[in-house]
Amino acid sequence: MKTYPIVLYPGYEITILLYKDVLNTKDIMTELLKGQLEWAIINCKPIINHQQLLLAATKAVATLATGKLTTNNIHTELIFRLSPNTNIRESLKNFGLQNEDKEFYIVLFNGKQEKFDQIKSMVQGEQIDQSSHSLDTLNPFFDKELSRKLYGINDKELKATNEDIDLLKNSIFNTMAIKGLL
Amino acid sequence: MTTLATTNNNEIKSIENITSLPNSVLLSQGAEAKTYKIDLYGIKCIVKERFVKAYRHPTLDQKISGKRILQEVRSLNKCKKNGIDVPALLLVDVPSNRIYMEYIDGITVKQYLYNCFDQSKETSTTTTQTQTEAHQQQIDICAEIGKQIARIHDLNIVHGDLTTSNMLLRNNSKSNIVFIDFGLSYTSTMTEDKAVDMYVLERAFISTHPNSELLFKEILDSYQKNSPSPKVAKAILDKLDQVRLRGRKKLAFG
Numbered sequence: 431m432k433t434y435p436i437v438l439y440p441g442y443e444i445t446i447l448l449y450k451d452v453l454n455t456k457d458i459m460t461e462l463l464k465g466q467l468e469w470a471i472i473n474c475k476p477i478i479n480h481q482q483l484l485l486a487a488t489k490a491v492a493t494l495a496t497g498k499l500t501t502n503n504i505h506t507e508l509i510f511r512l513s514p515n516t517n518i519r520e521s522l523k524n525f526g527l528q529n530e531d532k533e534f535y536i537v538l539f540n541g542k543q544e545k546f547d548q549i550k551s552m553v554q555g556e557q558i559d560q561s562s563h564s565l566d567t568l569n570p571f572f573d574k575e576l577s578r579k580l581y582g583i584n585d586k587e588l589k590a591t592n593e594d595i596d597l598l599k600n601s602i603f604n605t606m607a608i609k610g611l612l
Numbered sequence: 613m614t615t616l617a618t619t620n621n622n623e624i625k626s627i628e629n630i631t632s633l634p635n636s637v638l639l640s641q642g643a644e645a646k647t648y649k650i651d652l653y654g655i656k657c658i659v660k661e662r663f664v665k666a667y668r669h670p671t672l673d674q675k676i677s678g679k680r681i682l683q684e685v686r687s688l689n690k691c692k693k694n695g696i697d698v699p700a701l702l703l704v705d706v707p708s709n710r711i712y713m714e715y716i717d718g719i720t721v722k723q724y725l726y727n728c729f730d731q732s733k734e735t736s737t738t739t740t741q742t743q744t745e746a747h748q749q750q751i752d753i754c755a756e757i758g759k760q761i762a763r764i765h766d767l768n769i770v771h772g773d774l775t776t777s778n779m780l781l782r783n784n785s786k787s788n789i790v791f792i793d794f795g796l797s798y799t800s801t802m803t804e805d806k807a808v809d810m811y812v813l814e815r816a817f818i819s820t821h822p823n824s825e826l827l828f829k830e831i832l833d834s835y836q837k838n839s840p841s842p843k844v845a846k847a848i849l850d851k852l853d854q855v856r857l858r859g860r861k862k863l864a865f866g
């Protein structure tokens with residue numbers, strides 16, 4: 431579990447939890463669809479590191495500040511902001527939780543102990559110790575091919591032969607940043 | 613109290629002053645924008661903040677700078693998607709007139725050329741070999757400039773402010789030119805617009821780097837030779853001759 435301040439919006443912070451070997455994803459999905467959860471459950475495969483979550487979270491708060499959330503709450507907005515797609519359903523499908531997922535991130539804005547306890551009792555799975563993770567530690571479940579597909583990152587952009595992870599990271603961030611502005 | 617509710621959000625504001633962030637420095641204060649360097653979630657980041665001009669109408673001004681920001685980020689994105697090295701966007705905050713982008717670690721092409729000129733000068737400590745090397749480095753970088761601008765123009769992007777200060781060298785390497793400052797850029801397929809873009813560069817280049825006519829010719833040669841569409845590039849350079857003539861007449865007859 432890691433908590434970071436959203437530096438551009440004082441007073442806001444996010445807490446990131448990472449789970450694996452989850453056995454009850456279907457039950458969690460049921461709860462999720464009721465719209466009761468006060469946190470975001472995020473497909474961890476296209477997430478390269480915590481920076482990506484923080485940039486999307488910043489954008490979600492920025493959108494909240496304008497009073498024009500695209501989705502119905504800040505946590506869904508976070509998922510929407512991770513996606514390059516402006517279609518909400520597509521975004522939730524690609525970056526939210528799916529029935530067959532066994533690992534995922536849970537992200538809360540301004541989380542409190544009571545909510546952490548609720549999450550703990552909700553998820554039957556192993557919480558991964560991220561205490562040694564820094565902002566740019568590569569997510570162990572990162573799926574490069576999936577990420578490139580979802581973000582539409584071609585060889586030309588990565589200069590074909592260069593397999594540098596930094597280039598891919600920059601392309602992901604860039605694609606998130608330009609969302610809705612083209 | 614912070615709120616996560618979707619109503620009553622007047623109190624949610626992005627930080628007013630970028631310099632209140634830890635590790636932030638003001639890098640430059642231009643005519644239209646301030647540029648800061650900050651640490652954003654462990655990422656070295658540039659913030660370019662366009663300021664509102666007091667003498668213009670505030671809402672009109674908001675609209676104009678909003679448009680400019682959009683032009684800038686769209687051009688950056690188009691370049692990036694096409695494999696031209698530009699800073700990656702990190703966040704775009706239109707209401708605050710701020711663009712957050714990747715910080716490029718490296719000197720400007722202007723500085724690089726100055727360093728070469730210093731080395732190519734005859735002094736008691738320079739050898740003929742360092743002079744020749746310095747000269748070759750100047751030629752190489754000019755060839756690279758020409759090639760990359762040809763690629764940008766091929767995407768129908770007119771940069772609008774081509775100068776050697778608006779080109780950085782990633783890791784100080786002369787083969788990694790990064791173009792910045794797309795605030796005056798726009799989309800155009802017109803030969804004339806691209807020719808004027810080259811003319812702006814020529815004027816800036818010759819005045820920043822005296823006695824560099826031959827080096828500038830290297831940029832033009834490479835522009836044509838390495839263009840993805842050499843015939844189009846040729847037409848643009850022919851147009852450049854006309855633009856120059858017009859420029860001169862303008863100077864002569866006011």
Ligand SMILES: Nc1ncnc2c1ncn2[C@@H]1O[C@H](COP(=O)(O)OP(=O)(O)O)[C@@H](O)[C@H]1O
Pocket residue numbers: 639640641642643644645646647658660699713714715716717777778780792793794795
């Ligand atoms: N992405 C960047 N990385 C590193 N330095 C930058 C970057 N963007 C701008 N700068 C620095 O800030 C200066 C001003 O930025 P620029 O975009 O050219 O704005 P202006 O319109 O004020 O010229 C540049 O000359 C350069 O030194």
Ligand SMILES: [Mg+2]
Pocket residue numbers: 777778793
């Ligand atoms: Mg500039």
